[in-house]
Amino acid sequence: MPKQRQHGKFWPLVRPMIWEKAQELYQMEQAKTMGEDFKGLTATRRELREGGHFYQAKLIVLRNLWREKKGLPTIEEEEAEPGFFRI
Numbered sequence: 001m002p003k004q005r006q007h008g009k010f011w012p013l014v015r016p017m018i019w020e021k022a023q024e025l026y027q028m029e030q031a032k033t034m035g036e037d038f039k040g041l042t043a044t045r046r047e048l049r050e051g052g053h054f055y056q057a058k059l060i061v062l063r064n065l066w067r068e069k070k071g072l073p074t075i076e077e078e079e080a081e082p083g084f085f086r087i
Contacts, residue, residue: 014061014062017061018054018058018061019045019054019057020057021060021061022048022054022056022057022058023042023043023048024057025053026042026043026048026053027040027042029051029053063075064076
């Protein structure tokens with residue numbers, strides 16, 4: 001009888017977060033470039049990968065998880081603070 005593969009604990013939880021963030025990045029880009037014609041369409045996973053949205057989302061999500069683990073504010077929380085200035 002073949003041995004069943006054990007599923008990890010980290011990636012199964014993180015992958016949906018990455019896809020959600022990639023979709024958010026895609027929506028923001030579409031809204032910016034289309035202006036008034038923006039319909040709010042969702043992209044396929046293939047489009048998200050080809051457009052580089054998945055990779056960017058992966059970096060953002062992993063960075064935010066690391067910052068959360070260290071007790072630091074996420075990038076979004078940091079930017080929302082009054083007086084925030086990024087160099």
